[in-house]
Amino acid sequence: MRIIYLIFVFVFCSLSAQKSLPLDTLKLKEARDMLADDYGNLYIYKNKDFSLTKYDSLGKQIGQMMLTVPFKVQSVQNPLSVPLFSENAQELKFVDQNMNEIQRVDFKQKFGFIKMAYAEDLQQLWLLDESTKRLIQYNFRNETIINSYPFDASFDDLMDLLIYDNKIYVLTRQQMRVYTFKFEKIFEAPIENGKRFRRENEFILVITNDTILKYVPGKEMVKIFQDQGAQIVDKNTLSYFEIKANKLYLYSLENKDESQPQSEPDLQQKTSEQEVKQPEEKTSASGSPEEKLEKKTQEIEEKNPAESSLQKLIEDISTLESAGD
Structure with missing residues (x-):
């Protein structure tokens, strides 16, 4: 029984991709939002x-x-x-890597009422002016309006x-919309508890309380991460992060098929079974039993070193048991 227990521990430790990060739960208890850099x-x-x-x-x-006020x-x-x-x-701040303020842009003197601001780079801002119903492209370095x-x-x-590729992305709590600069709506999708956008190269992501979705241009929103028990979720280029029960967890993108909570586990299981069955069918067409076993072992080693180590451990145990008999 002890040997079987050790085998199960070995498998679990090899395949588990969830990692708990060492952040005090008291620091997470009252968190309203969380972001992770690269x-x-x-x-x-x-x-x-x-x-x-x-x-x-x-x-x-x-x-x-x-x-002193919400930001x-x-x-x-x-x-x-x-x-x-x-x-x-009615202002926008820039802070450095040590959380020191390095730049402040005041909108009160030059504009009506700015509902939302998007910093495109270190020179230009896009501003939604609620009082004039206009989208304004503003160079805050020389304080000039470029376009309106x-x-x-x-x-x-x-x-x-968010402004990207001559398109305007607007997020509310319940919807995500995409417009042209002529105010033509080209996409709309329902969202639950929308919080913010994240752009990764040409991809636009939507972050909600417990879900991360990717926008497929002009077509649909694809769910790439979800945990309905999470309080807050976010991602960087390497991992997904979540706060759950006042604890912080990380899911590596390298093992995202195994690690991330998905709503369709049966579909993933079927796909994995098909990937394993295909080599078996091809191998059974020719070769002796010894050759088949050698090829199968090589395939397992290439796909998953953890499985190969486990197989060797089981074979060693079988050999010991045979010797004991």
């Missing part, structure tokens, strides 16, 4: 005291910013310049804005 650093925003705190992957605090973190993909927008203060477009969409329940 270096594995985590940004925790708490609405209770309007604080934004940065931690490294080991849970060590790198920096903290105490704000929304747009993106942490460039950790050297993280943009934060406040509808209440009529944008008579509903500003209610607006969560995020």
Whole structure:
């Protein structure tokens, strides 16, 4: 029985891709939002005291910013310049890797009421002016308006804005819409608890409370990660992150088929079975039993070293038992 127990422990440790990160549960308990940059650093925003705190992957605090009004973190993909927008203060801040303010853009003197701001780069902003119903392209370095477009969409329940490839992406709590600069709607899809956009090269992702979706241009929204028990989810280029029961978990993208909670596990299982059966059918067509076993062992080693080690362990156990008899 002890040998069988060790075999099951070996299999579990080899295939498990979920990893619990060492961040104190007290730091996560009141988290309103969480973002992860590509270096594995985590940004925790708490609405209770309007604080934004940065931690490294080991849970060590790198920096903290105490704000006087609510701010929304747009993106942490460039950790050297993280943009934060406040509808209440009508301003946008940029903070550096140590959470020190390096730039502030005040909208009160030049515009009506800015509902949402999107920092395209370190020079240009896109602003949704609710008072004039216009989308404004603004160079904040020299304080000049580059372009202005009529944008008579509903500003209610607006969560995020993104401009990419001559298209305007608008996210509310319940919908994601895509427009042209002529205010022509080219896509619309229902979303539950939408929070923000994330752009990865040419792909546009939508982050909700417990789900991450990828936009297929003009067609559909594809669910790439979901855990209905999660409080907050996010991703960087290497992993998915989630806060669940006040604990922080990481799922590696290298093992995403095994690690991420999916709504269609039966489909994944069938696909895996087909991948295993195809080599068996091809092998059975020719060759002696010894050759078949050798080929099968080689295929297992190439596909999954953990399975190969497990098979060797079982064979050794069988040999010992035979010798004992």
